[in-house]
Amino acid sequence: MTYTEQLNAFYKMVSDECVQGVSLDCVIFGFHDTRLKVLLLRWKGTHEWCLPGGFIYKTESVDVAAERVLRERTGLDQLFLQQFHLFGDAVRYNREDTWQRQKMPMPFESRGWPERTLSIGYYAVVDQTKVMPTADFMTDECRWWEVSDLPSLLYDHRHIVEVALQTLRLQLSWQPIGLNLMPEKFTIPELQRLYEAVLGRSLDARNFHKKIMGLHILTRLDERRTGKAHKSPYLYQFDRENYKKALISGNLSFV
Known part of the structure; x- marks a missing residue:
């Protein structure tokens, strides 16, 4: 199956089986060599990066969907996972420009999705040494980046990371962050x-x-x-x- 055929099959699956107009973005924090890091995916055939994310099946809860995304990217279950923000600006990013940066092999309109998508933000804290970063068919690479040295990010994902980091700092005194990162x-x-x-x-x-x-x-x-x-x-x-x-x-x- 070609990449274009895979994309068409994926878009049809999302249209048929997933909740429309809502997505998930997961900021997965790890700590290693004295550095706080975030797990990112590199879009296929590009130098553009994005957060792990996905859609919510009609048959699953939002939390279960987030756990599934986390498991697919890290290979781990039962991790500390916290919903922290709903990203719902009327215009979150330039959609056509993003489509071009992704070098998608089809017109933007062919996707057939709603004009507006809300994103539910989750953050996770993990022992980085236990993670097996895993890419998918849309991406070429999944790896850790230092929070202080992020690459070019697609969509509004830089803003999502910033809000997640602010939340992490605020919740450091009453969530089990140290326990899960060390x-x-x-x-x-x-x-x-x-x-x-x-x-x-x-x-x-x-x-x-x-x-x-x-x-x-x-x-x-x-x-x-x-x-x-x-x-x-x-x-x-x-x-x-x-x-x-x-x-x-x-x-x-x-x-």
Whole structure:
């Protein structure tokens, strides 16, 4: 089947089986090498990138649709996923210009979709080391990009990433973001670098250590991070019960 034939089959499926005029866009955050990153797709035959997204089948809920999109792109199930915004401006982007940037092998009008589409934004936070980025037939590549160094994005996806990042920062003190972004075992400096990456600013190491340890949300393990030039630091893991209590009370704020 040619690419054009695949597209025609896809558009027919969306028209027949999906809710019209509504789509999903997922901002999938990962953390690795002290950097906060976002998972993006590169459109087929172009240098243009976009967020993972999709449509809602008539037989599924919005949340189930978002979980499906996340699973298709990461290979993971049961991740922290949060609906954060409805993007519904009358004109969200230049549609014909976007169509040309995508180098679609058919006229814009042939798609046969509504003139206006609302997008429900979700964000997910994942342990990046567990993700297997997966492209689809419309894209050539699926990979991580640093939030501070995003490529050219299609549609209004740059704005969607910006709103998702603002939401992530606001919810850092009462959603299990650290628990989902960090590996199972980590050092306190590594945890501090996560908070700094999300907040976009430096934190005082002594104050951070004092606050984190005072919350009793970490359990020190009888293991150390080896291979460091200086003294090998202890490894920690989250005490899930105390972590949950700290989130409920909002004590994880570093504003």
